[in-house]
Amino acid sequence: MSKPIVGHLDPYFFQVNEEIRRGLQMCFGTKNEFTMVISGTGSAGMETAVANFIEPGMKTGIFANGYFSDRLTEMARRHGADIVRFEKPWGETYSDAEAAAWIAEVKPAVVAFVQAETSTGAYQRGHAIAKAAHEVGALVIADCVTSLGGMPCEVDEAGIDIAYSGTQKALGCPPGLAPITVSPRGVEWLRSRKSTPVTWYLDLKLLLDYYESAHRYHHTAPISMFYALHESLRIIEEEGIEQRWARHKSNHELFVEGLKSIGISMHVAEGKRLWTLNTPLVPEGVSDAAVRKTLMDEHGIEIAGGFGPLAGKVFRIGTMGYGSSPENVDLLVRALGAAMRRN
Amino acid sequence: MSKPIVGHLDPYFFQVNEEIRRGLQMCFGTKNEFTMVISGTGSAGMETAVANFIEPGMKTGIFANGYFSDRLTEMARRHGADIVRFEKPWGETYSDAEAAAWIAEVKPAVVAFVQAETSTGAYQRGHAIAKAAHEVGALVIADCVTSLGGMPCEVDEAGIDIAYSGTQKALGCPPGLAPITVSPRGVEWLRSRKSTPVTWYLDLKLLLDYYESAHRYHHTAPISMFYALHESLRIIEEEGIEQRWARHKSNHELFVEGLKSIGISMHVAEGKRLWTLNTPLVPEGVSDAAVRKTLMDEHGIEIAGGFGPLAGKVFRIGTMGYGSSPENVDLLVRALGAAMRRN
Numbered sequence: 001m002s003k004p005i006v007g008h009l010d011p012y013f014f015q016v017n018e019e020i021r022r023g024l025q026m027c028f029g030t031k032n033e034f035t036m037v038i039s040g041t042g043s044a045g046m047e048t049a050v051a052n053f054i055e056p057g058m059k060t061g062i063f064a065n066g067y068f069s070d071r072l073t074e075m076a077r078r079h080g081a082d083i084v085r086f087e088k089p090w091g092e093t094y095s096d097a098e099a100a101a102w103i104a105e106v107k108p109a110v111v112a113f114v115q116a117e118t119s120t121g122a123y124q125r126g127h128a129i130a131k132a133a134h135e136v137g138a139l140v141i142a143d144c145v146t147s148l149g150g151m152p153c154e155v156d157e158a159g160i161d162i163a164y165s166g167t168q169k170a171l172g173c174p175p176g177l178a179p180i181t182v183s184p185r186g187v188e189w190l191r192s193r194k195s196t197p198v199t200w201y202l203d204l205k206l207l208l209d210y211y212e213s214a215h216r217y218h219h220t221a222p223i224s225m226f227y228a229l230h231e232s233l234r235i236i237e238e239e240g241i242e243q244r245w246a247r248h249k250s251n252h253e254l255f256v257e258g259l260k261s262i263g264i265s266m267h268v269a270e271g272k273r274l275w276t277l278n279t280p281l282v283p284e285g286v287s288d289a290a291v292r293k294t295l296m297d298e299h300g301i302e303i304a305g306g307f308g309p310l311a312g313k314v315f316r317i318g319t320m321g322y323g324s325s326p327e328n329v330d331l332l333v334r335a336l337g338a339a340m341r342r343n
Numbered sequence: 344m345s346k347p348i349v350g351h352l353d354p355y356f357f358q359v360n361e362e363i364r365r366g367l368q369m370c371f372g373t374k375n376e377f378t379m380v381i382s383g384t385g386s387a388g389m390e391t392a393v394a395n396f397i398e399p400g401m402k403t404g405i406f407a408n409g410y411f412s413d414r415l416t417e418m419a420r421r422h423g424a425d426i427v428r429f430e431k432p433w434g435e436t437y438s439d440a441e442a443a444a445w446i447a448e449v450k451p452a453v454v455a456f457v458q459a460e461t462s463t464g465a466y467q468r469g470h471a472i473a474k475a476a477h478e479v480g481a482l483v484i485a486d487c488v489t490s491l492g493g494m495p496c497e498v499d500e501a502g503i504d505i506a507y508s509g510t511q512k513a514l515g516c517p518p519g520l521a522p523i524t525v526s527p528r529g530v531e532w533l534r535s536r537k538s539t540p541v542t543w544y545l546d547l548k549l550l551l552d553y554y555e556s557a558h559r560y561h562h563t564a565p566i567s568m569f570y571a572l573h574e575s576l577r578i579i580e581e582e583g584i585e586q587r588w589a590r591h592k593s594n595h596e597l598f599v600e601g602l603k604s605i606g607i608s609m610h611v612a613e614g615k616r617l618w619t620l621n622t623p624l625v626p627e628g629v630s631d632a633a634v635r636k637t638l639m640d641e642h643g644i645e646i647a648g649g650f651g652p653l654a655g656k657v658f659r660i661g662t663m664g665y666g667s668s669p670e671n672v673d674l675l676v677r678a679l680g681a682a683m684r685r686n
Contacts, residue, residue: 001344001567005517007645039519040383040544043562047544075543168563174348176382176519176565198541200418201383201390219386220511222519224344225565302350 001174001224008220016230017211023233024179026241027148027171028163030155034182036211037229038202039221042145042166045178047075048202049141049162053186054110055195056080061108061138063099063129066090067119067308068143072112079198084108090309091120091279093272096128103132110139115163116147119308121279121316122268123147130159139189145169148179149236150248150276150320161186167225170248170276172321173232176225248275251324255317258333262340267314276320279306281313283340288312290343291336299335344517344567351563359573360554366576367522369584370491370514371506373498377525379554380572381545382564385488385509388521390418391545392484392505396529397453398538399423404451404481406442406472409433410462410651411486415455422541427451433652434463434622436615439471446475453482458506459490462651464622464659465611466490473502482532488512491522492579493591493619493663504529510568513591513619515664516575519568591618594667598660601676605683610657619663622649624656626683631655633686634679642678 006012017036024035038044050072054060060081062073065088076083086102088094094102094113103111111133113124130140142160144153150170155163161183168175182190182204190204197203201219210218236244252275256266259280267279282288288305292315295301306314319329349355360379367378381391393415397403403424405416408431419426429445431437437445437456446454454476458467473483485503487496493513498506504526511518525533525547533547540546544562553561579587595618599609602623610622625631631648635658638644649657662672 005511008518040387041563041565044383044544047542051541071543078539078541078543166563168348174565174567175351175563176568196421198394198421199390200414200421201387202544220384220509220518222384222517222565222568224517224571225519225568228567 001228003227005223008223009215009217013221013223013226014211014215016226020226020230020233023237024181027233027236028144028153028155028179028181029157030181032155032181032183034187034208036180036207037226038178038180038207039219040178040202041168041175042164042178043071044202045164045166045180046072046143047199048178048180048204049164050075050079051197051199051202052190052193052204053139053141053162054079054081055193057082058110059084059106059108061086061103061106061111063094063113063124064088065092065094065120065122065124066114066117068114068117068145069112072114072143076112091122091267093122093124094129099129100132103129103136103138107136108133108138110141112141112143114143115153116144116151116274116276118146118277118316120268120310121274121277121314122272123151123274126154126158126160134159139186146274146277146320149244150324151245151274155181161189167229167232170320171229171232172235173228174225176222177229248320248324251319251326251329252276252278254326255319255329255333258329262333262337267310276318276324278317278319279310279314280317282315286340287343288315291315291339294339294343295335298339301332301335344571346570348566351566352558352560356564356566356569357554357558359569363569363573363576366580367524370576370579371487371496371498371522371524372500373524375498375524375526377530377551379523379550380569381521381523381550382562383521383545384518385507385521386414387545388507388509388523389415389486390542391521391523391547392507393418393422394540394542394545395533395536395547396482396484396505397422397424398536400425401453402427402449402451404429404446404449404454406437406456406467407431408435408437408463408465408467409457409460411457411460411488412455415457415486419455424453434465434610436465436467437472442472443475446472446479446481450479451476451481453484455484455486457486458496459487459494459617459619461489461620461659463611463653464617464620464657465615466494466617469497469501469503477502482529489617489619489663492587493667494588494617498524504532510572510575513663514572514575515578516571517568519565520572591663591667594662594669594672595619595621597669598662598672598676601672605676605680610653619661619667621660621662622653622657623660625658629683630686631658634658634682637682637686638678644675644678
């Protein structure tokens, strides 16, 4: 980030951007040429997806099982969507059959789901959702904020049309940019869109003109953040994306085992858990806040609490990026065990 | 920027943010408590102003004398404004009398103008505009992207209600954040706003809840960029804001004199020029592009050309931030003189 800054129309900037595109394609699991970053944090990525692909009055089906699907709902509402929600308790996921049946019945124009739900620790696969959505002609938006770089997003394999993320989770980069990828079907959708998006800053057609061949000035991109993401992606490439996913998986499993050994079980069902963000249940009689304070004060370890319906019921503990290591898991389990005995 | 990253709800982050607020108040020339930064570049600041203060159907008067007032117009149009423009050729400014007469006649609900027009090099004072606007009950938005940190914005003195900027111009910081300040009148306006803004990412009421006492999670702020702005503002404080303005003024004047000595005159009338961004006229028979290429290839100096109605007619040359020094001015005048003789 401390490298000399070049202009937002400098050839070197577009070269950096091209390399970022290749790195992001690898992490998203996509061949989409339309893979770029938005000059804002993860939520700007979410708003970009909503503002560009949902037109006023458009029937939008949202799989609602956590905080970020609520945020998606709020954004879609503001953009005039006709919203239908498939509600589930926070932490649950949708089976292929129930997702498909719901979409077939509701027949939305756009379907949105959260692949990696940071508020609950649950992972939702997109394959069945995308298949059913495409059968009714709908576009599929997936929130990959907490999966990208730490576990497979399977954008092409699942058939996801628009996926967005943030840089500060499993990509291991400071916050500041929102990666986004759009399928050829999504690009067609954008081209045939009738109304102009209300947002100018996040208008993908204008951003395409800037980042692609024309390089028409749009905004001044935060070049230092591009350098940061560029380097993060090089570190990921060095490790190998498959190896990185495997590392996140094994450290997550090690953590779950360690938690079990100190009598703590998980909120999310086995096989549905994120490898990047763990939600162990706060045991009966233990003060969530006191444990977190002890960890912070005595070990300098910051873990998060649950919120919304999960307030006081779960911890939210990241094992992502550089932080996902057997040493950290071991340290954390021991510190957590000691803190629990005292609180 | 390379300092360790803390969480977006960490007390240290809010301490940094508080110091940023004080620094920005000094640069904007305001006591507005509502002074903060938006997590996007300058154009995100512009969109924040438009999206939060202009409601659909609202009569919006725009002083249209350059590219960025056109961008303001486009954003306001997208947000449903009823737009009336006071058109002038690029590079001209508005006298107190004509600005006041126009506002009194049009009676807009919101008035927007560009204080420092990067496309033309013209500075528009806000005093008469704000006085006339307030007389008809209108709110005043000013674009201060290229003035903040390099020349007085006079937000309180002029009576500007909303002013926004970017970090990468005269603040001397990398691009990535958009400072914004809102007067008590603007805050009242925001509180009594009837409709919800379409944008969630740039919704100032939600941002207030995050940055102010409640510290309710909104988005993950790009903390490294906050560190950068924090340091830039400390450098400005060290120099002294008055001294910094004086330095920008004297180096601008030195540059104009130097240009005169090599037979080049300015596009903007004396007294109406930005100190940060100079627009000398391209002399008859000289190729704008060839001169710029020579400067870049032989001296590593990057200057910009005019665009829109000023394409091929002016150079756009920054003398801002660290770059505004007598040595740079001298070097530039000599390099420019040599390049002109050859192209």
